[in-house]
Amino acid sequence: MAKNNLTTVIELILMGFTDYPKLEIPLFVMFLSFYLVALLGNVGMIILIQVDVQLNIPMYFFLSHLSLLDACYSSVIIPRILATLAKGKMVISYSQCAAQFFFFTACAATERFLLSVMAYDRYVAISKPLLYPVAMNPRVCWSLVVGAYVCGMSGAILRTSCTFTLPFCDNNQINFFFCDLSPLLKLTCSDTINTEIVIVFFGNIVILGNVFVILISYLLIIKAILRMKSSGGRAKTFSTCASHLTAVALFFGTLIFMYLRNSSGKSPEEDKVVSVFYTVVIPMLNPLIYSLRNKDVKVTFKKVTGRFQVSQSM
Structure with a gap:
């Protein structure tokens, strides 16, 4: 069937890593390990924040939602990767592909806004410490989180509707391990330039807007820190931002490299490696970053594990 003949696509085939059959078992074990660590780490972080009153402050409220998003969007992607590796390739229905695309995009986009909210929270906490409890009261925190989700x-919705209203050709093999924008656009029969302009334009505006908010917040934070007289106070104050800065650098650095670089220089294999990093590795690293670099989280973890050990011994 010719490329320009339209067909009603009812299923798609995720080719995943079929070019490397000898690596399927090692990759399966690696992705399964990453997924378990990500799930346990993020769910564990949510539980720690909920059970300890000491962590009942805006910073950890936002962190619990970051962990929820990481757990969700790794769960949207990794089980399908495992199924693809187990079977060599994976058949996915058109509606399942659209659902995966929507939920992954929603989680990733919400995380971008949430990281911006967390930067603003750190700015208020450091620049206006006396007004912080009032400025970041529960109502404001919930409004910011709901705004990020909306x-x-x-x-x-915009990305999914623009992508899945395009006509697909008879070729239904996706040279990728999940339903992402770039490999899906390669299957369409029509000119995708208008769709790409809409998606890329709004996507870039949002990414750059989030980066701008984070940069402005940290410039104001640095300004506030430099005004402090004690060098020890400066170091201690800035250390409260270290975990967030690390998470921001990993997430936005990978995202910018993935979506804002010149498309002519892209290759499917390079895209796969980068996508693995931000869909698999980052959700696993975030709870480790926040737990290893945060004294309050480590203290709470010791308390909870201590209580568990006491209850087990009784």
């Missing part, structure tokens, strides 16, 4: 969902 913006993320709106972006996902």
